[in-house]
Amino acid sequence: xxxxxxxxxxxxxxxxxxxxxxxxxxxxWAYAKKTQGKMLLRIEDTDxxxxxxxxxxAILDGLTWLGLDWDGEAVSQYGRASRHRExxxxxxxxxLAYRCYCxxxxxxxxxxxxxxxxxxxxxxGAWRDRDPAQAPQGVKPTIRFKAPQDGETVIEDRVxxxxxxxxxxxxDLIILRSDGNPTYNLSVVVDDHDMGVTxxxxxxxxxxxxxxxxxxxxxxxxxxxxxxxxxLIHGPDGAKLSKRHGALGVEAxxxxxxxxxxxxxxxxxxxxxxxxxxxxxxxxxxxxxxLDGIGKSPSRFDFVKLENLNGHYMRHTDDEQLVRxxxxxxxxxxxxxxxxxxxxxxxxxxxxxxxxxxxxRAKTLIDLMKSSQFLFAQRPLALDDKARxxxxxxxxxxxxALLPVLSQADWNAHSLEAAVKAHAEATGAKLGKLAQPLRAxxxxxxxxxxxxxxxxxxxxxxxxxxxxxxxxxx
RNA sequence: GCGCCCUUCGUCUAUCGGUUAGGACGGCAGCCUUUCACGUUGCAAAGACGGGUUCGAUUCCCGUAGGGCGCGCCA
Numbered sequence: 001x002x003x004x005x006x007x008x009x010x011x012x013x014x015x016x017x018x019x020x021x022x023x024x025x026x027x028x029w030a031y032a033k034k035t036q037g038k039m040l041l042r043i044e045d046t047d048x049x050x051x052x053x054x055x056x057x058a059i060l061d062g063l064t065w066l067g068l069d070w071d072g073e074a075v076s077q078y079g080r081a082s083r084h085r086e087x088x089x090x091x092x093x094x095x096l097a098y099r100c101y102c103x104x105x106x107x108x109x110x111x112x113x114x115x116x117x118x119x120x121x122x123x124x125g126a127w128r129d130r131d132p133a134q135a136p137q138g139v140k141p142t143i144r145f146k147a148p149q150d151g152e153t154v155i156e157d158r159v160x161x162x163x164x165x166x167x168x169x170x171x172d173l174i175i176l177r178s179d180g181n182p183t184y185n186l187s188v189v190v191d192d193h194d195m196g197v198t199x200x201x202x203x204x205x206x207x208x209x210x211x212x213x214x215x216x217x218x219x220x221x222x223x224x225x226x227x228x229x230x231x232l233i234h235g236p237d238g239a240k241l242s243k244r245h246g247a248l249g250v251e252a253x254x255x256x257x258x259x260x261x262x263x264x265x266x267x268x269x270x271x272x273x274x275x276x277x278x279x280x281x282x283x284x285x286x287x288x289x290x291l292d293g294i295g296k297s298p299s300r301f302d303f304v305k306l307e308n309l310n311g312h313y314m315r316h317t318d319d320e321q322l323v324r325x326x327x328x329x330x331x332x333x334x335x336x337x338x339x340x341x342x343x344x345x346x347x348x349x350x351x352x353x354x355x356x357x358x359x360x361r362a363k364t365l366i367d368l369m370k371s372s373q374f375l376f377a378q379r380p381l382a383l384d385d386k387a388r389x390x391x392x393x394x395x396x397x398x399x400x401a402l403l404p405v406l407s408q409a410d411w412n413a414h415s416l417e418a419a420v421k422a423h424a425e426a427t428g429a430k431l432g433k434l435a436q437p438l439r440a441x442x443x444x445x446x447x448x449x450x451x452x453x454x455x456x457x458x459x460x461x462x463x464x465x466x467x468x469x470x471x472x473x474x
Numbered sequence: 475g476c477g478c479c480c481u482u483c484g485u486c487u488a489u490c491g492g493u494u495a496g497g498a499c500g501g502c503a504g505c506c507u508u509u510c511a512c513g514u515u516g517c518a519a520a521g522a523c524g525g526g527u528u529c530g531a532u533u534c535c536c537g538u539a540g541g542g543c544g545c546g547c548c549a
Binding site: 010011012014044045046047049050051100102103104107108111114115117118119120121122142160163164165166169170171173174176177178179181183184185187188203204205206207208209211229231232234236238266269270271273275276277278279295296297298299300301302304305306307308309311315357360361362363371390417420424430431432433434435436438439445446447448449450451452 | 475476477478479480481485486487488489496497498499500507508509510511512541542543544545546547548549
């Protein structure tokens with residue numbers, strides 16, 4: 001009994017994997033995992049004009065980065081064209097399809113006329129019942145599906161519910177182009193059937209196609225898979241996703257410093273819910289995932305929330321893993337390779353030791369990259385405006401007093417803190433008045449991890465030298 | 475224009491006829507504090523509108539408005 005679930009992700013390789021596609025893939029993947037079924041990957045490359053191998057690898061990379069895998073080899077839809085043609089011929093032979101000799105130009109005029117007269121834009125079925133003997137010379141025909149003209153086509157959608165289309169609103173679509181290549185709606189049906197797909201999970205933009213595809217399934221006598229049409233993701237302003245918003249390839253999210261596990265969590269929560277649960281591991285998501293939990297309304301992409309979630313994942317990632325994530329991330333971001341070049345073994349060790357303080361303050365890997373700069377900085381440090389202000393604001397005196405205190409202390413965060421606090425008490429100085437000047441000369445900025453951790457990680461020699469550099473500034 | 479779909483705090487959402495309409499992000503205020511964060515406490519914030527059905531509607535039905543998707547020899 002092989003009643004197990006088979007889903008598929010079927011992107012067309014005309015560009016990168018955008019965020020909506022990523023979520024569709026995630027849902028297909030999660031559902032397959034949840035049911036211990038399979039998720040297949042099929043590249044819908046029947047449009048030879050627009051499909052590119054670069055796009056195929058971009059999509060594969062994107063999926064891989066997101067942590068989504070698929071069963072078996074990615075299937076090229078174009079590679080199955082002869083089977084699609086075969087099915088078109090079967091339909092033709094059974095009288096369920098016919099040759100249409102309209103030229104593209106004629107069709108264009110038909111559409112324009114309909115639009116001008118404010119009539120529905122549909123193929124008029126000119127060749128549906130016409131004698132093929134009347135075929136004009138020199139026109140290569142297309143093959144059109146002979147769609148039912150009466151009654152209705154019903155889709156029992158797992159997300160949208162029961163959706164009814166009147167057959168009179170659906171015209172005879174072309175299933176085989178005049179050049180002999182199949183079109184999308186035919187290919188999808190044939191492939192999903194042949195590949196044993198049991199559940200089709202895709203964007204609502206395919207809802208109308210679902211009706212036409214259902215008609216083809218029925219014409220072939222094939223059983224129709226379960227369908228789940230998920231709502232689209234809009235930009236933050238509610239409008240369509242644009243380049244400025246979320247219509248970025250998933251690799252752009254990688255370059256923005258988001259962790260794949262955070263992306264998975266965020267994307268899952270966008271349109272799908274399991275009660276009030278907000279943060280869950282991928283394992284938990286798989287366990288909980290179900291088509292019933294998918295909402296019907298479109299959602300907006302919210303970078304702020306993504307950032308918050310990402311920050312949560314960063315804080316909860318262990319130091320060694322985060323160092324690795326950062327190192328793996330650097331090649332993908334501007335300035336990253338240069339930074340990577342400076343990270344030798346001792347520097348990597350420092351980075352890891354500083355990580356607990358660093359990750360507490362970072363929402364993205366970009367933040368981490370920036371906030372760890374002080375570790376790599378070459379003496380004498382360039383101070384930013386705020387750091388200069390602190391030095392100018394009585395910072396020099398504080399540093400002068402602190403220098404002997406520090407140089408006599410044991411060099412670890414605990415002892416250094418004790419020494420500085422004792423000094424503060426003895427002199428009546430506020431700790432902040434001592435910590436900020438130290439932060440300024442040690443990091444060149446006014447924000448950093450806890451100052452005693454900074455001293456510790458930097459080490460005695462480097463720290464004292466940076467302080468002395470600072471004293472020379474005045 | 476035609477067809478289909480959608481509509482709860484600013485955003486993501488819970489609710490599957492009876493709740494003070496809950497949670498999360500963000501916002502505001504406080505606490506914590508060596509900066510920034512983190513953490514923590516509290517506050518403000520929603521059922522598009524109009525009709526039904528019902529003892530009772532956010533929830534079911536109809537309409538209106540708004541939004542989205544589709545209408546290719548693209549996928």
